[in-house]
Amino acid sequence: MSRQKSFGASGKCRPEDIVHVWDKVKVPLGQRSYEIQIGPGLLTELPARLQEIGIAQRLFIVTDSNVEDLIGIDLLNILQDADFEVTLISFPAGEESKHMETVIGLARRLVQLGADRRSLILALGGGVTGDIAGFLASIYMRGIPFIQLPTTLLAQVDSSVGGKTGVDLPEGKNLIGTFAQPLAVFADIGVLASLPGSEVRNGLAEIVKYGMIADPELFKFLEEKWWDVVNLEPETTSFLVRRSCEIKADVVSRDEREGGLRRILNFGHTIGHAVEAVSGYSIPHGEAVAIGMVAVSKISVARGLMAQEDLARLKGVLEQFRLPVEIPGSMDRQSIMEHMKRDKKVQDGRIHFVLTRGIGEALVVGDVSKEELERAIQP
Numbered sequence: 001m002s003r004q005k006s007f008g009a010s011g012k013c014r015p016e017d018i019v020h021v022w023d024k025v026k027v028p029l030g031q032r033s034y035e036i037q038i039g040p041g042l043l044t045e046l047p048a049r050l051q052e053i054g055i056a057q058r059l060f061i062v063t064d065s066n067v068e069d070l071i072g073i074d075l076l077n078i079l080q081d082a083d084f085e086v087t088l089i090s091f092p093a094g095e096e097s098k099h100m101e102t103v104i105g106l107a108r109r110l111v112q113l114g115a116d117r118r119s120l121i122l123a124l125g126g127g128v129t130g131d132i133a134g135f136l137a138s139i140y141m142r143g144i145p146f147i148q149l150p151t152t153l154l155a156q157v158d159s160s161v162g163g164k165t166g167v168d169l170p171e172g173k174n175l176i177g178t179f180a181q182p183l184a185v186f187a188d189i190g191v192l193a194s195l196p197g198s199e200v201r202n203g204l205a206e207i208v209k210y211g212m213i214a215d216p217e218l219f220k221f222l223e224e225k226w227w228d229v230v231n232l233e234p235e236t237t238s239f240l241v242r243r244s245c246e247i248k249a250d251v252v253s254r255d256e257r258e259g260g261l262r263r264i265l266n267f268g269h270t271i272g273h274a275v276e277a278v279s280g281y282s283i284p285h286g287e288a289v290a291i292g293m294v295a296v297s298k299i300s301v302a303r304g305l306m307a308q309e310d311l312a313r314l315k316g317v318l319e320q321f322r323l324p325v326e327i328p329g330s331m332d333r334q335s336i337m338e339h340m341k342r343d344k345k346v347q348d349g350r351i352h353f354v355l356t357r358g359i360g361e362a363l364v365v366g367d368v369s370k371e372e373l374e375r376a377i378q379p
């Protein structure tokens with residue numbers, strides 16, 4: 001089946017290379033520990049991988065309408081050919097579906113299809129699917145197990161790791177949800193070949209974030225190998241997904257419920273979220289985060305924590321990935337300020353900002369003044 005190949009051993013990768021591009025990351029969370037497996041062609045092999053970890057229950061693939069056509073139907077066939085009892089259910093693709101009614105609709109489908117407490121959900125898709133299907137699994141019949149099968153770069157490096165699930169409310173994004181860890185994550189980097197450039201850039205912005213907050217070597221790698229990075233060269237992509245998962249898993253395992261350290265993952269996100277919202281969500285998340293990382297780094301530079309040269313390097317790497325580095329001139333600065341005040345992460349009236357000491361070390365501060373912030377977002 002030709003389609004099978006497109007999400008299997010990605011055309012760019014010779015079989016002898018594959019051993020070098022398969023990787024594993026452990027997420028140490030006591031009894032809820034699990035493994036992230038990374039590599040091209042993983043989904044083609046899913047039956048064997050599921051058997052390895054002792055999965056024998058009835059499976060429900062939950063996916064969105066795009067991924068259903070691109071990957072879902074083939075995966076369904078592969079699992080059925082391997083004698084798994086498996087059903088696919090889907091919802092319309094897009095953030096607009098990320099609300100309670102979708103979860104209720106999917107839950108009702110599960111009941112009608114006879115899903116019980118021994119059933120298992122395979123969350124196949126990007127971050128929207130992972131958040132919806134993980135949330136559904138965590139509340140269906142008081143919780144059934146699930147496995148993440150992330151298919152966007154953003155989902156592979158960010159949303160499928162860490163156990164946050166949930167949906168949006170009209171009042172704001174991700175306002176209802178649970179902490180729920182999957183049994184495993186299988187990130188097939190071969191499926192990324194069909195991702196539109198803008199979706200690749202959303203993932204790249206988060207990878208730059210990991211370099212900035214935790215890993216100067218990763219940052220240097222992005223600068224030096226930018227061509228392989230943007231072209232999703234398999235060995236490079238596999239490394240980037242592994243390193244990103246390691247960093248996020250390390251932070252999350254030390255602070256599962258966002259008491260403190262986990263906040264560093266919000267680097268660039270406070271200003272980024274405001275820019276995203278004020279644009280009416282016409283600026284994609286990755287672009288908004290890129291803008292936010294540059295703006296907040298101006299505060300680090302002004303405080304003498306970071307050299308001007310490091311800010312130039314940050315801008316340089318973002319520009320190579322064709323991510324923006326400035327807030328659009330026409331955007332109302334006052335609206336950005338007001339949005340930040342309403343951010344759900346504001347505590348005791350103080351907004352916490354993640355600053356960096358140079359490249360590779362983050363610190364959380366609660367004392368950024370209104371004036372500092374205004375200067376950072378000025379054109």
Ligand SMILES: NC(=O)c1ccc[n+]([C@@H]2O[C@H](COP(=O)([O-])OP(=O)(O)OC[C@H]3O[C@@H](n4cnc5c(N)ncnc54)[C@H](O)[C@@H]3O)[C@@H](O)[C@H]2O)c1
Pocket residue numbers: 064065066067070093094095098125126127128129131151152154155158159160161162163164165173174191192193194195196199202
């Ligand atoms: N839970 C967390 O910790 C966490 C972290 C970050 C982001 N998120 C959430 O993730 C969501 C964003 O995730 P996303 O950017 O993956 O969005 P998404 O799931 O909407 O995917 C983006 C688009 O790509 C399509 N797609 C998916 N895989 C594809 C493939 N292989 N080829 C071609 N197209 C494909 C999807 O159908 C969709 O149209 C947001 O809702 C955000 O809140 C959650």
Ligand SMILES: [Zn+2]
Pocket residue numbers: 206269285289
């Ligand atoms: Zn993000």
